[in-house]
Amino acid sequence: MKLICDGLDLSDAVLKVIKAVSNKTTNPILEGILLTAEGDRLTLVSTDTELSIIKSIKADVKIEGETVVPGKFFSEFTKKLTGEQINLTLNTANNQLKIEYSDSEGFIGCLNAAEFPTPKLLSDADYFSLKQADFRALVNKSIFAVSGDDSRPLLKGCLIEINDKEVRAVALDGIRLALVKKPVIKTKVNTGLIVPARSLVEIAKLLNENEEEVKVLIQKNNIMVDLGDIKVITRLLGGGNDFINYRQIIPTEFSSVITINKLHLEDALERVSLLSRVEKNNVVKFEIAEKLLTLKSMSEIGNIKENLSIVLNGKDLIIEFNARLFMDCLRANNDEFVKLSFNNNISPCVVCPEMSEEFLYLVLPVHPR
C-alpha cells in the first residue's frame, strides 16, 4: 500500500470512524481501523461488532493494499498534523506503516488486515428514506428516555416504526416515554426495528441539519444508514413485536389540560428543583388551579413557591413529579407553549406541543406520600 492524501481529509475521516472503535476489548483487532487503498480512494473501517462505520476519502493511490492501524493512536496523531499532504507507505515485510508529513516521519506497527471482521454492506432490497434533519430530530428528541437498565436490554434501544406516512421513534424506561413522529419520504417496508441507543447517537452526529434525504437499508438483523461516502451499519436489538406495546400505555382522555409557556416552566422548575435536589429526591409539587400553576418544593434549607400563568381546561389538581424527569422532556422540545394533560395524581401526565402532534412525552407522577 502506498498513497498520498490530504491531511485534513484524513484526520476528519479518522475522527468519524473512531466512534465505532472499541476501547476496552479482549480482541485487539477491534481497537484498530482498517485502511484500504483501492482505485482512487482510501477507505477507513471501524467496528465493535455491533456498530460499524465506513468512510472513504479521495487518495492518489500508487500501490493498492490494506492494513489495520491502532485506532486511538492514529486518531490522536492525524488530529495533530498541520501539513497539507500526507504520504502513507506500508512496508509489507514487517507490516509497518510509514507516515510522511512536512519534513518529518513516523512509523507505526500495524495489525493483519485479514483478521479484521470487515462488515458487509447491505443491499437496497428493503429500505426507507427521510430527511436528514428529521432523522436527527427523531433521535435527539427521544433518546433521553431510553433505559439504562442492563436487565432489560430491549429498552436500551429506540423502537423505530416505519409506515407509508411516517417514521416514529419510541423510547421508554418504565417511568416515562418519548414518542416522536416525522414524515417518511419513501418506504419499501412497513415494520418496526429496535435500534441500540448508542448506534443512534453516533448516527445522529453524522447527519446534517438539512433537507437532504437519507436512506436506511434493512437486511435481516441489521440496518445500514447510507450517507454516500459514510455508511453506518448497526445490529438491531429486535423487531417491532419484541418491544412493549406502547400504544396501550398512552392515555387518550384527560380531566385536566393546561397550556403553559415552556421556557417559563423550565426556568421555574430549575429554581424549585434546586431545593428538592438538596434532599436528593427531586420532588416538586404542582398545584393546578384556574389561571395559575404553583410549583412548590421544600427542604431543610428552606422552601420555594413559583407562580406561573396557565390556561386550564378541566379540574383543579395537586400532583408531584420528579423535577429532573420533567425537565428532560421540556429541554427536548422547542415550542413556545406546551400542553400538559392529566387525569389524577397517580396517572401519567402527557406533555406535547400546543399546536402539533409531532412529539408526545409521558411522565409518571411520584406517588403521594
Next chain:
Amino acid sequence: MKLICDGLDLSDAVLKVIKAVSNKTTNPILEGILLTAEGDRLTLVSTDTELSIIKSIKADVKIEGETVVPGKFFSEFTKKLTGEQINLTLNTANNQLKIEYSDSEGFIGCLNAAEFPTPKLLSDADYFSLKQADFRALVNKSIFAVSGDDSRPLLKGCLIEINDKEVRAVALDGIRLALVKKPVIKTKVNTGLIVPARSLVEIAKLLNENEEEVKVLIQKNNIMVDLGDIKVITRLLGGGNDFINYRQIIPTEFSSVITINKLHLEDALERVSLLSRVEKNNVVKFEIAEKLLTLKSMSEIGNIKENLSIVLNGKDLIIEFNARLFMDCLRANNDEFVKLSFNNNISPCVVCPEMSEEFLYLVLPVHPR
C-alpha cells in the same frame, strides 16, 4: 434587613465571592456568604480563612442588617433568576430570608452573622501597584510551575518580589522553574511575599486584561488586592527569605543556544509525545545539530522523527526531556520565536523569548539511561 437590588448585579456578585466559599469544611459558617445591607450598598463576603473575597453592589436598602446565606444554594438560585428586581427581606425572629422575584418567592434558613469570621480590611500604609494585565500575566505565566507537593508547603505558592523597578513572580517544583517580570507602577515596599497559588488563580480571574492600575496592600501576614468594589484578601505562606534562593539555580552561561519557531516546536512536541505517552514516561529525545533540531520518540507502537529548522550558536547536543514539562513552558508563552539555552545533557535548559527578558523558564532534562 430589607432591600431591593438588581438580579443580575446580585448573581454576578455571588458568582465572584463563591470562589472563597469552603466546600468541605467542619465549620458550616464557612459554607455561607455574609450579606450586609448598609447605606445604599449590599456587601457580600466569603472566606475560607485563607482567602477572602468582598464584593459590594448598589441596593435600595429599606432596613439595614446582616445575615449569612448558605453559599452553594444561594449561588445556584441567584444564577437561575431571570427577573430584573429582587427583594430580600430578613425575618429576624427565625433568621429566614425571603427572596421575592417576578411573581414567585423563596424562603431560606440563614446562619447567625455574629459567628461569621469577617476578614479585616488592610490599611494602605504599605502597598505596591501595577497594571491589571501585568498582574494577570505574572500569575498565568508562572502558576503552572507551582508544586503540588503537600510536604513542601512553601512551594505551593508563588514568590512575588517587588522592587523599585519591577514585580517578579517565581514558581518552582524541583524539576522546573518559571520566572516572570513586569514593571511596577508605584511601590512603598521592597520585599518578597509567598502567595498561595490558589489565591493567585482566583485573583487573576478577577483582574481585567487592561492598562488599569491595581493596588496590592500589605500588612503583617496578609495582602489585599483592591479592585474598588471587589477586594480580595489572602494570607501569605511566608516572606521572600523563606523561599528557595532561585537566583542560584539559573545558569548564566551556555554552550549551545538555539532559536526556534515556538508553534512549530509545540506542534512537533505534541506529535512525538503521543508515542512517548503510550509508555507513560513522556520522554522525547532532542538531537541538536547545525540548522536542525530532531525530536525522536519511540514505543511499542512505533517511532516518530520530527525535523525542525533552527539557528544554533555553539556545540551539537543530544538531550532528553519530559515532553509534557517542556510543552507547559511553551504554552504559557506567546512569542513567535523562543531561545533554548543548554550546557550539557544533565544541566537544565533555559527557555526564554527571543527578544525580551520578560520570562524565563528552566527545565531539567531526563537523566540519560
